[in-house]
Amino acid sequence: MSKMGATRDGYGEALLQLASNPKVVVLEADLGKSTKSLHFRKAHPERTVSCGIGEQNMLLVGAGLAASGFIPFASTFAIFTERAFEQMRNGVARPNLPVHVCGSHGGTHTGTDGSSAQSIEDLAIYRTLPNVIVMHPSDTVSTRELTIQLAASSSPSYTRTARNKTPVLYEGREEEIKIGKGIKLREGSDVAIIACGVMVSQSLKAAEALEAEGIRATVVDMHTLKPLDADLINELVSTCGALVTAEDHNIIGGLGGAVAEHVVSNTFAPLERIGVHDRFGESGQADEMLDVMRISTPYIVAAAKRAIARKP
């Protein structure tokens, strides 16, 4: 896993690949260089709409385009999409218009920009909206493949990408990547670690550390938080009997929330949640932030042991 990449680059690659569809349009709010929509803009300026620094307008321009048969992809920082939450709710989700929103620079892993730029609530808020697909891919390849698949969706979506690089996991494994289907990256029967985004590679490292102690862990990349892959969670409960969720997001309402909601209503297994403990971030390097937020590999290892100890 030596090759590294930032998921936002996967988004930029996907837009370029989608450009052969004349209905695909790209919307920007002055952050195309950061979200990586700039490559599409350079190649197809006639199908790129600058909305200036105006996210509320951008989402509804997307809605108008979608209602006229176009397939709009709109991006800005994750945190700034939240400014347009009610536009997303009333103007996009409610009429179920396939506007595809990409929030880059999600999570504390965003790093030195500090707490104002580190969205820790985006996955939770978009998950509450009917009709909306919510995703947080873990590497450049899956981000590219999932974004390409969105173009065929009749529903709106929110995809969080990350600013900083993480290991590339899926090169040559593109066929395994499907919206709504979690991916088992490693199999073991003692505990299942369900992760998304930048925490997937942290979880793989945790599984290696656990292996050294004789504990066998399954690791799942749950890139789609909604619709949640309930069948896979049920299977993990059966085969492992203990769960850990891991996300660079508030422990309230994100992946841990989604898995907990499913487990308490449908099945049972002890569940430990790794996530930001209901606090804001600060300036620091990406890896430093995962330690400060107590969500890096050692914390996942400890959580796995706690989950196993709680097995009935």
Added chain:
Amino acid sequence: MKGHQRRHKIAGDTMASVEELEEVARRCRVHIVNMVHRAQAGHPGGSLSEIDLLAALYKTQLRIRPDEPKWDDRDRFILSKGHASPGMYAILAEMGFITVEDLKSYRVLGGICQGHVDMKWCPGVDFSAGSLGMGLSFGMGSAIAGRLENSDRQVYVMLGDGEIQEGSVWEAAMAAAHHELGNLNVILDRNRIQNDDFCETQMRMFDIPAKWRSFGWNVKEIDGHDMNEILDGLNFLSTSNEGPSILIAHTVKGNGISYMADNPAFHGAAPNDEQYRQAMIELGEVNA
């Protein structure tokens, strides 16, 4: 490209006279009062202020097909002030998108006439409104779509004057001018009253025409209840090709019903039975 020459009428009368338009508007006012009285809820004031504009727009301007409401190349009409839905339902019934019977479903469970106009429920509705400040952005997206398809179809957005206190309206106003969207047209229902009180009390807006001009829009002001001026104004919109245009229509909230006119109490309140009878007398539906 836009202009008179593209206007081949598809719906409505080819050359509706002022008298005919005024009669359409009168019937719409009857529908509006019927709807809010039956529902004992809703927004008559802004429906009555906008209705002369809607009658003229639908009868003389819009390129639409009532029997094919989703026709791809239709002109779009976006009622951004979506609470003034009785006015829109009334004209949709007069145009044949829905029936007069359908109007009884206003605010009724399962009815196509939802409290605020909704594209998922009612034929002829292009935008799900209800939250102020959203329609102009949606209209901008619709206008860009028309341009990308090399269509000469037009987009009309109706805004309320209180509504333009929403900051997002100005994001859209700036962006529409930046993109030189000559196919985007706004009609501003300047009825001077918002939910709680007169606009002047709630939030002074100073020189509204100057604000739009400074944002790069073509601006014209009219009396929104004088049918000749309305037709002039709509002609202004359809012949202003360079950049987006706005028609600021000075109206009276609750126009046509004496006790509702210019009365903030009837922004969002229904008439009682006695008031209803008086309204029907004033609208010429029954004798005193």
